[in-house]
Amino acid sequence: MKEGLGKFDLNLLVAFDALMTERGVTRAGRRLGITQAAMSNTLRRLRTAFDDALFVKTGARMEPTPRALELAGMIESALDLVHEALDQDSFDPATSRYVFRMGMVDYTAPLVFPPLLEQMERNAPNVTLEVANTGDFHGEMIESGEVDLILSRVEDLPPNVHHRLVREMPFVVLFRPDHPVLAHGGATLKNVLACKHVHYYPPGIEESFIDVALDKINAHRDIAVKLESFGMLPTLVSQTDLIATINKAAADVVAPAMGLTSAPLPFPCPPLQLAMAWHDRTEHSQPNIWFREQVQQALNAPRPQ
DNA sequence: GTGACATAGCGATACAAGAG
DNA sequence: CTCTTGTATCGCTATGTCAC
Numbered sequence: 378m379k380e381g382l383g384k385f386d387l388n389l390l391v392a393f394d395a396l397m398t399e400r401g402v403t404r405a406g407r408r409l410g411i412t413q414a415a416m417s418n419t420l421r422r423l424r425t426a427f428d429d430a431l432f433v434k435t436g437a438r439m440e441p442t443p444r445a446l447e448l449a450g451m452i453e454s455a456l457d458l459v460h461e462a463l464d465q466d467s468f469d470p471a472t473s474r475y476v477f478r479m480g481m482v483d484y485t486a487p488l489v490f491p492p493l494l495e496q497m498e499r500n501a502p503n504v505t506l507e508v509a510n511t512g513d514f515h516g517e518m519i520e521s522g523e524v525d526l527i528l529s530r531v532e533d534l535p536p537n538v539h540h541r542l543v544r545e546m547p548f549v550v551l552f553r554p555d556h557p558v559l560a561h562g563g564a565t566l567k568n569v570l571a572c573k574h575v576h577y578y579p580p581g582i583e584e585s586f587i588d589v590a591l592d593k594i595n596a597h598r599d600i601a602v603k604l605e606s607f608g609m610l611p612t613l614v615s616q617t618d619l620i621a622t623i624n625k626a627a628a629d630v631v632a633p634a635m636g637l638t639s640a641p642l643p644f645p646c647p648p649l650q651l652a653m654a655w656h657d658r659t660e661h662s663q664p665n666i667w668f669r670e671q672v673q674q675a676l677n678a679p680r681p682q
Numbered sequence: 683g684t685g686a687c688a689t690a691g692c693g694a695t696a697c698a699a700g701a702g
Numbered sequence: 703c704t705c706t707t708g709t710a711t712c713g714c715t716a717t718g719t720c721a722c
Contacts, residue, residue, distance in 0.1 A: 415713045417688055
C-alpha cells in the first residue's frame with residue numbers, strides 16, 4: 378500500500394469486499410447504493426492505493442488478480458472484526474434498523490413466522506427480515522454471508538458453521554375430512570398406500586424420508602404429483618383426493634386453516650430434525666445472538682389448537 | 683443491439699487557511 | 703471567533719469503448 382492508514386479511506390475495503398462478492402462494478406455499486414460510475418471511480422482509487430489492477434475484465438465478469446485474491450482473506454477478516462466491534466455495544470432491538478437475512482426451507486414458514494413476526498413487531502419494530510427459500514441446507518449461503526441464519530434440516534455441515542437442533546417433528550398424513558378412503562377406513566397402512574400422494578420435496582432433497590421408511594417395510598406409495606414448493610400442497614389436498622405426508626408441526630398450522638384432517642403415520646418413520654445453523658463469524662455478534670433467540674422462542678411458542 | 687466498464691465534466695460538500 | 707475563499711474529494715450524468 379502506498380499510503381499510511383491515516384490517509385487511507387477505509388470505505389475502500391467495503392468496496393473491495395463488494396467487488397469480490399459481486400465480481401462486477403455495476404453490481405458492486407448497486408450493492409453499496411452508488412452508481413456504476415461512482416463504483417468505477419472507487420475501483421480506480423483502490424487500484425491506486427494497492428498499486429495493482431485488482432480486478433480485470435474476463436468475459437462478462439471482473440475477476441480478481443492474484444494480488445486481490447491475496448488481499449481478500451485479510452480484508453474479509455478485518456471487516457468481520459469491525460462488524461463485531463460495532464455490533465457489541467450498539468445493538469438495541471427497540472431502536473435498531475438492522476436487516477436480518479434468514480434462509481429457510483418453506484415448510485417451516487407456517488411454524489415460525491406467526492410468532493416470530495409478532496415478537497419482532499413487539500420487541501424490534503424497525504428491524505427488517507429478508508427471507509430466502511433455501512430448500513434444504515445450503516452451506517455455501519452461510520459461508521458467503523448471503524444469509525445470517527438458516528432454518529432447515531442440516532447435513533454435511535462445513536467446519537465453520539455452527540448449528541443447534543431446534544425441533545424434532547414426526548410426520549403425519551394430511552387429507553380431506555371427507556376423503557373417500559381415509560374418512561371411512563381411517564389412515565391405516567393399507568388405506569394410505571391405496572391412495573394417490575402429493576409429494577413435496579424441497580430443493581436439495583434427494584431422498585424422501587417417507588419413501589426410505591416405506592422401503593424398509595417393502596412398501597411403496599403411488600406419487601401422482603411432485604411439488605417443489607410447499608405453498609400449493611394444502612390447496613391440492615383440500616381440492617382433490619390426493620393425500621400428503623408432511624411434518625406434524627406444519628400440519629397443525631395448515632390443517633385447521635384449510636379445513637383438513639391429519640392422522641399419525643401408520644408405519645415407522647424417524648422424525649424430521651429441524652436445526653438452525655449460522656456461520657462462525659456471527660457466533661458472537663450481539664444482533665445475531667438476539668435473533669437466534671427470537672427464532673428459538675418462536676419455535677417454542679405454544680400453537681393455537 | 684445490449685450490457686458493462688472507463689472517463690470527462692460538473693456540482694455539492696468538507697476542510698483548511700487567511701482576513702477582518 | 704466568524705466569514706470568505708481556495709482546494710480536494712466524491713458522486714452524478716453523459717458519453718465513449720469494448721465484448722458478446
